Amino acid sequence: MKLEELFKEISYELVNGGDDKGVSAMQTEVKELVNDSRKLQEGCLFLCIRGSNFDGHTKAFEAFARKAAAIVVEEEVEIPKNTQTVVIRVKDTRYAMAFIAAAFYSHPAKELTTIGITGTKGKTTTTYLVKNMLENAGIKTGLIGTIEMIVGEEHFPASNTTPESLSLQRDFRRMADAGMKAVVMEVSSQALMMHRTQGFLFDMGIFTNIEPDHIGPNEHKDFAEYMHCKGLLFQQCKHGIVNADDEHLPQILEGHTCDLTTFGLGDGADLKAEALAYMHKPGELGVYFDTK
Structure with missing residues (x-):
């Protein structure tokens, strides 16, 4: 080229x-x-x-x-x-x-529905949940995260939560060529700070929550910088799906350029979970809920 x-x-x-x-x-x-x-x-x-x-x-x-x-x-x-x-x-x-x-790599993200998930806790769990939901709907979905990368039936061990941009675009190309229609991935604050997810626009960005973490000499200088870097995802996606119950959401969304849908337990959420009930039986653990 x-x-x-x-x-x-x-x-x-x-x-x-x-x-x-x-x-x-x-x-x-x-x-x-x-x-x-x-x-x-x-x-x-x-x-x-x-x-x-x-x-x-x-x-x-x-x-x-x-x-x-x-x-x-x-x-x-x-x-x-x-x-x-x-x-x-x-x-x-x-x-x-x-x-x-x-x-x-000929802009492979344009051939995929790209879903990025950020937050202090829950990124890995949420990527697998989203992947399984999409797969059950008949949408072949790749996964990139802390544990591994999944392309169809192939599993590759991960070295970073979010790969360097050169590796990420190569991974996207592998997925597109393998017939994947979507990719769901973890997006760390370090990756956003270091521009690993530049070069394309996520179709959807998801925010789970944020707590004071990853603050130190080799990460973020303070909590304010950590929140700012998490929020960069919502300047790099078309639509954001965010946790309305998180007290730091206004700081996360500062400068956002995407459309938003909120979720949570409070009355102000666009998607509100109601009638929660714990479910625990052999092989299954979770929560039942209705949405309003």
């Missing part, structure tokens, strides 16, 4: 490669996307990602030496000028990577 196709939705600066108008540089063909220097190969596009323990910019020269077709950076890197390797600078390589990956 040509660079110009990968960068259609991204602002960028051409730093090296091509003629003085930058035309031939953006016609460069890219064979693969790589954000791990251990996987560098000739003809790839290497994304220099700055992490908490390692900065991919330190591997830019190695990418050049191994004949990467292009290198995407946030800052100046030391490689020879006037070479065939194209160097492109963007404001945020993580943000850019999400859009580049979506384009490289």
Whole structure:
């Protein structure tokens, strides 16, 4: 795929490669996307990602030496000028990577109904509940979460609650090609903060609840930031389904751009659960309820 196709939705600066108008540089063909220097190969596009323990910019020269077709950076890197390797600078390589990956895999999210679930508690349980409901309705549904990824009958162990954008778009493509019609996935606050779910718009976003958690040096600086990051999902989806009983819902929805449906036990909820009764019998545990 040509660079110009990968960068259609991204602002960028051409730093090296091509003629003085930058035309031939953006016609460069890219064979693969790589954000791990251990996987560098000739003809790839290497994304220099700055992490908490390692900065991919330190591997830019190695990418050049191994004949990467292009290198995407946030800052100046030391490689020879006037070479065939194209160097492109963007404001945020993580943000850019999400859009580049979506384009490289031909925007697979457009072929799926995408459902993202966020919250401190209940994400994993809710993904399995939603998947089973959709499957029972005859809709083939993939799943991405803390425990595993499911594509049809195949199960793959998970390394992150929400994969990095490059992996996520690859997973979406696998699901679309396997005949899935929908995907339900856990969306962590870290993933939203680190732009892993940019590059597409969720059809539905679900908020379960929020409590002070995931606050520390390597996560969120305080509860306010944690709530803000959770709320980003509702700026990246078409329709939100949210817990009206959560006292922090106004903060979660600050700046939201989606339509909303609320659920809960209170009278103000669009979907109110009534006549609750616990159900406990061999092989089954749950709650019966009516909706109003």
